Amino acid sequence: MSVIEKIFPNVVPIWSGDNGVVQAIEQTLYMTLWTALAAGILGLLLGILLILTDEDGLLANRPFYFILDKVVNVLRAIPFIVLLAVMNPVTRAIVGTGIGPTAALVPLIVGTAPFFARQVQNALLTVDPGVIEAAEAMGLSPLGIIFRVYLREGLSELVRVGVLTIISVVGLTAMAGAVGGGGLGNLAIAIGYQRYQNDVIWVALIFILVIVFLVQFVGDIIARKLHH
Amino acid sequence: MANDAIITLDQIDVEFKEKTRSVHAVDHVDLTVERGDIYGIVGYSGAGKSTLVRVINLLQRPTAGTVTVLGQDMLALDARQLRAKRKRIGMIFQHFNLMNSRTIAENVAFPLKGHTPAAKIKAKVDELLELVGLADRASAYPAELSGGQKQRVGIARALASDPEILISDEATSALDPKTTSAILDLLKSLNERLGLTIVLITHEMEAVKQICNKVAVMDEGRIIERGSLLNIFAKPEQQLTKDFIDTTLQLDAALAAVRKQPAVQALKAPDQLVRLTYVGASTDQPLVATLYKEFSVTANILFGDIQILQGTPFGNLIVVLSGTQADLDRTFAYLKANDVTVQALNEQEEA
Numbered sequence: 001m002s003v004i005e006k007i008f009p010n011v012v013p014i015w016s017g018d019n020g021v022v023q024a025i026e027q028t029l030y031m032t033l034w035t036a037l038a039a040g041i042l043g044l045l046l047g048i049l050l051i052l053t054d055e056d057g058l059l060a061n062r063p064f065y066f067i068l069d070k071v072v073n074v075l076r077a078i079p080f081i082v083l084l085a086v087m088n089p090v091t092r093a094i095v096g097t098g099i100g101p102t103a104a105l106v107p108l109i110v111g112t113a114p115f116f117a118r119q120v121q122n123a124l125l126t127v128d129p130g131v132i133e134a135a136e137a138m139g140l141s142p143l144g145i146i147f148r149v150y151l152r153e154g155l156s157e158l159v160r161v162g163v164l165t166i167i168s169v170v171g172l173t174a175m176a177g178a179v180g181g182g183g184l185g186n187l188a189i190a191i192g193y194q195r196y197q198n199d200v201i202w203v204a205l206i207f208i209l210v211i212v213f214l215v216q217f218v219g220d221i222i223a224r225k226l227h228h
Numbered sequence: 229m230a231n232d233a234i235i236t237l238d239q240i241d242v243e244f245k246e247k248t249r250s251v252h253a254v255d256h257v258d259l260t261v262e263r264g265d266i267y268g269i270v271g272y273s274g275a276g277k278s279t280l281v282r283v284i285n286l287l288q289r290p291t292a293g294t295v296t297v298l299g300q301d302m303l304a305l306d307a308r309q310l311r312a313k314r315k316r317i318g319m320i321f322q323h324f325n326l327m328n329s330r331t332i333a334e335n336v337a338f339p340l341k342g343h344t345p346a347a348k349i350k351a352k353v354d355e356l357l358e359l360v361g362l363a364d365r366a367s368a369y370p371a372e373l374s375g376g377q378k379q380r381v382g383i384a385r386a387l388a389s390d391p392e393i394l395i396s397d398e399a400t401s402a403l404d405p406k407t408t409s410a411i412l413d414l415l416k417s418l419n420e421r422l423g424l425t426i427v428l429i430t431h432e433m434e435a436v437k438q439i440c441n442k443v444a445v446m447d448e449g450r451i452i453e454r455g456s457l458l459n460i461f462a463k464p465e466q467q468l469t470k471d472f473i474d475t476t477l478q479l480d481a482a483l484a485a486v487r488k489q490p491a492v493q494a495l496k497a498p499d500q501l502v503r504l505t506y507v508g509a510s511t512d513q514p515l516v517a518t519l520y521k522e523f524s525v526t527a528n529i530l531f532g533d534i535q536i537l538q539g540t541p542f543g544n545l546i547v548v549l550s551g552t553q554a555d556l557d558r559t560f561a562y563l564k565a566n567d568v569t570v571q572a573l574n575e576q577e578e579a
Binding site: 128130131133134135136137138139140141144148149152153155156226228 | 285287307308310311312313314315317318319321323325326327328329330338339341342369370371385389395
């Protein structure tokens with residue numbers, strides 16, 4: 001019996017194969033990456049719309065901002081575990097099933113996009129309004145100002161909130177896992193916790209932390225490169 | 229010199245509606261700026277000058293009135309046409325408003341990107357950085373520059389699209405006096421070399437004095453006084469204008485010091501403490517000597533300040549005039565006839 005088998009007696013038999021540790025890692029990465037991508041694009045879009053239509057925005061539009069602002073607030077107010085349940089019929093309609101990592105993507109994206117939208121809005125609010133005014137005075141179009149001023153000047157801040165959001169998504173995937181999404185969260189709860197196999201819980205936790213630290217590490221490097 | 233109006237603001241009104249009240253930031257202002265002018269608009273903060281100049285490039289849309297710039301009715305333009313027009317109007321700001329994520333060269337190139345070939349942009353940026361004296365800092369970031377250098381970058385950027393008008397919004401207010409003076413000199417040279425028309429708003433009459441040929445004084449959304457620099461300095465009518473000028477000339481401080489002198493403390497009738505203000509031609513005459521020779525009146529100069537405004541001498545003297553009442557009366561008549569403004573500075577009265 002090797003050392004590893006002694007410390008992790010319950011992990012070794014389920015390392016590979018269906019519902020194994022490797023698969024759980026893959027599922028967590030799968031859910032995190034696709035959620036980050038889809039919610040990232042959606043949240044960025046919504047965040048930019050919030051900035052533009054705000055009272056002092058380039059395309060100020062009070063009713064539009066009012067509605068979007070409220071929608072974002074309401075979606076953010078729903079506890080994720082409740083959102084999972086509420087979204088179940090929608091998920092079934094879109095994906096065809098309520099179980100598995102792909103099905104988990106639907107509530108993950110719906111839960112993450114508004115969170116990220118607000119983060120994007122706050123990140124872009126740090127862009128000096130004077131610089132926006134200068135760009136307007138130079139004859140830039142609103143689209144030009146979004147891409148060449150907001151997204152450029154706010155980039156290091158966007159990276160920062162992006163990292164924050166991805167880390168929160170890793171956390172959410174664990175929760176989604178617990179209700180049938182798979183991944184490391186599912187591993188920790190469905191196997192480790194339910195069967196009193198503490199070594200499985202620890203291994204799941206270690207891999208979750210490794211993913212979080214990697215995201216933070218890469219994010220910090222990028223943010224540092226962007227800062228002048 | 230045949231001038232033509234390059235900016236005409238006609239009955240401009242700007243009202244900001246707030247929940248409970250409305251603020252009349254600009255109140256029916258007319259303003260004409262001619263090609264080649266360096267037009268100073270001076271006033272305290274909140275006077276409405278920033279709002280007024282933003283009407284020129286429609287960063288601020290007026291509630292009422294018409295805006296004609298470079299012969300074009302600005303309010304008739306659609307969004308695209310307005311953007312094209314804005315490229316003809318450069319603007320510099322109090323806080324420079326540079327992009328911190330871009331280098332100096334990239335900041336200057338910013339207005340040109342997208343519609344100008346790269347080689348042409350490079351040549352233009354080099355030329356502009358040379359012009360403002362920052363050729364060696366092209367690859368630095370704004371955070372590495374001093375305030376004066378940042379404003380030079382702001383000026384280079386504003387000039388990138390070859391504008392005919394430059395709006396300067398308190399551009400020197402965040403700078404120390406020496407840097408301020410250097411930036412103003414740069415603006416003046418751009419005006420002379422490129423024929424750039426400049427609208428300069430400031431709360432410092434000093435800046436106006438250094439480079440402007442025309443001045444408007446703003447208070448509570450209105451232009452209360454306007455004219456050529458010399459006329460405004462020589463014959464200000466509104467109290468606010470006088471205050472601005474006196475602050476610049478440091479007459480207040482001088483007068484306070486003068487009042488403490490024995491010659492003034494022991495002043496006896498008919499001797500009088502007066503301020504003499506004169507412009508141009510009248511300066512050339514040996515004023516003090518004339519008063520003594522012609523009228524037997526002695527002038528004890530307690531404070532004197534002579535400046536060159538727009539190439540014309542502009543003098544302020546605080547003197548005690550001594551002589552008989554009759555001689556003094558004749559003296560005042562003579563001074564008036566020779567365009568010297570006499571202001572009596574009686575003991576208790578605040579000048």
